[in-house]
Amino acid sequence: MNTRSIRFRLTVWYTAVLGFALLAFAAGTWLAMRHSLYAAVDDSLRDRAEGVRRFMYAQIEALSIEEIRDEFKEHSVLGPAGDLFQVCDAKGAWLYRSAALESAQVPILLPKDVSAKPHFENRLIQNTPLRLFSREVVVRGKPYTVQIAAPMHEIDEALEDVRWILLFLAPALLAVASLGGYWLSGRALNPVDAITRAARSINAQSLSHRLEIPKTGDELQRLSETLNEMLDRLEDSFHRVTRFTADASHELRTPVALIRTTSELALRRTRSAEEYETALRQVLSESERTSALIENLLTLARPDSGSESLDKRPLDLLQLLRETASQGETLALGRGIRFAFEADSAPLIILGDGPAVRRLILILLDNAVKYTPEGGEVALRAAGDQGFVRIEVRDTGVGIAQTDLPHIFERFYRADAARSRQSGGAGLGLAIAKWIVEQHGGHIEAESELGRGSTFRVRLLQASSALPTGHPGSAGLST
Ligand SMILES: Nc1ncnc2c1ncn2[C@@H]1O[C@H](COP(=O)(O)OP(=O)(O)OP(=O)(O)O)[C@@H](O)[C@H]1O
Ligand SMILES: [Mg+2]
Incomplete structure (x- = not known):
């Protein structure tokens, strides 16, 4: 058995908690039972003492000591616990003393000693456990001590029986419950083993395998x-x-x-x-x-591989756009294509990496020129709009089929492989462009109609504050 398994630990915890609960329950039951049995005995002792008091009150004047003794004897034999009581007066002279108590020499308690508090005590007399009640009784102005005892052996035996039953029953219950707990936790954890086995069988060759999903909602x-x-x-x-x-x-x-x-x-x-x-x-x-x-x-x-991150600083796009526009114009004019550039005169400030943004625009311009036949037109526009900078590259070129449009940002994807190979592309430009836009938290999309031309739109978040003066980002731009 693996002692570090969850199953084992669960069972141990469960057994420990249940063990404590059973122990507390058994001890509580036993103590409560003992308390209530002793209380019943004490009540009956109190009643009997009261009976003695009443008897003395009624008879003590009329009878001689001998007669009282006889009366007591008669009275006591009728009592439920038999002949187990003694009565003495203020000087310690016995009015009555039952044989058993006498032979055991249960010591005298003078009335003045018990008057403060009537009390109960446990005594062993002739090998019999007794519960002894002592109280003061005042009859017609004279104090007496009444001591009444009840045998406790039956009650003690009953308590002993219950204790043994609890002592045997609790461990047996605990053993059965722990076995049950072990079985149940095993059942509950079975799916974990299945998951482990399945997961172990998945490797680079079987990466398409999936774990079976237990429909348990857990x-x-x-x-x-x-x-x-x-x-x-x-x-x-x-x-x-x-x-x-x-x-x-x-x-x-x-x-x-x-x-x-x-x-x-x-x-x-x-x-x-x-x-x-x-x-x-x-x-x-x-x-x-x-x-x-x-x-x-x-x-x-x-x-x-996660090793490259862009170096973003506040950046005014206007200057950068002007430079790339002039590069685009050279490209376009070299192939007999007209070129237009429009931009807001207000500063277009973003938090960005200058060389990366330049590359992004050049990729779009390169495509626009590459996929536009002679005599066509390519336009670059940029404007600020509700907290964004929108850059648009539009051409009147060959366009992209609707089936290709969703894929053009994928690596190595070329809408028309033969045509692109001839024009020299590997299909990486737009994948790079998309990565750059995403690194700037922006968005890029394409719209196109076959034979009519395409429009690529980039949206970048505008930086709220103006360029801080003397910032390295601003200095680098104005060159
Ligand atoms: N302006 C455009 N007009 C028409 N088709 C375009 C345009 N821009 C992109 N495409 C299509 O999308 C495909 C992907 O473009 P992308 O820039 O990623 O690759 P490429 O230009 O073929 O090669 P590379 O940019 O790596 O040199 C292109 O092959 C082309 O078919
Ligand atoms: Mg390209």
Whole structure:
């Protein structure tokens, strides 16, 4: 038996508490019974003493000592406890003394000694336990001591019997109850064993297994449900990590293979300087793409491992937006796309990480330009609105199908894989953008119609106070 198991400890506690309760109950019962039996005996002794007093009051003048003695003898033999009393006067002369008390030499108590308090005492006389009551009786001005005794052996035997019964019964009850308790706690804890076994069988290969949920509505049901929820989350992140790793290696394999074949081909025979230059340019552009991809992968992998957190400070977006807008314009004009930029002239202050927010806007502008054909238009707008800064990137490009829209923020997701590959994307931009927005406690959403264009809206919480003067965040911005 495992002494550290909950089952064992529960049983021990249960037995201990029940043991104390039984002990208290047994002791209480016995004491109450003893008290009530003794009280009954005491009452009857008091009554008999009163009887003696009345008898003396009625007879003491009329009769001689001898006659009184006879009367007493007669009277006492009729009493319920037989001939067990003695009466003496103020000088200690016996009026009557029953044979048993006389032979046991029950000492005299003078009336003046008992008058203060009539009292009861227990005595052993000729091996018989007696209850002795002594009181003063005043008859026609003369004090006497009346002492009356009752044998207690029957009562003591009855009490002894009850004590033995309780002494045997209580441990037997306790033993039965503890066995019952052990069995019951075992039953109650059975599901815990089942949960332990099931949980032990779940590993990386069987992460989709779930614990069986006992429909009991109790703590164990909640425990199983909570464990299952935890498994859901674990499975989810496990799958995400595996998919991310697979996608990442797949994405990296293509450019690396391209670099390799280009180099191998170029080295196969001696070539002209122009041919070498073309090959080297291809290798360079693929290497650049690979670097950018690795950079993106690292950006996403670092927060996954919890090691990256942004450095947020009060930041005026206006200057930052102007700079990114001019970068966006260069991109757009290079591909024959018109570009527009509009922003509130009031300061747009947020608590944010400057480089991250810049990256977020560039990702959106890069997409807008990349997925808009020549002759289209891309617009960047920003405005303050009820405690928020709203940034909008709108284009008149190819648009996104409604079926793709819910997925575009997922890693490696490309709405049209062939088209995107050709335009060079790995499908990481929007995943990074979303992560940045979430780190700022903001919100990003996309709206699009196929063939007509797309709008990406970002909402960031506006910082309530203006920029503190001389703050490093503000100083860095105005460059
Ligand atoms: N403005 C847009 N117009 C049309 N489609 C878009 C637009 N922005 C994103 N998409 C679609 O969403 C997909 C995901 O975009 P995301 O920026 O994450 O990846 P990417 O641009 O393909 O690659 P990367 O940004 O990693 O270079 C894109 O492949 C594209 O299909
Ligand atoms: Mg992109």
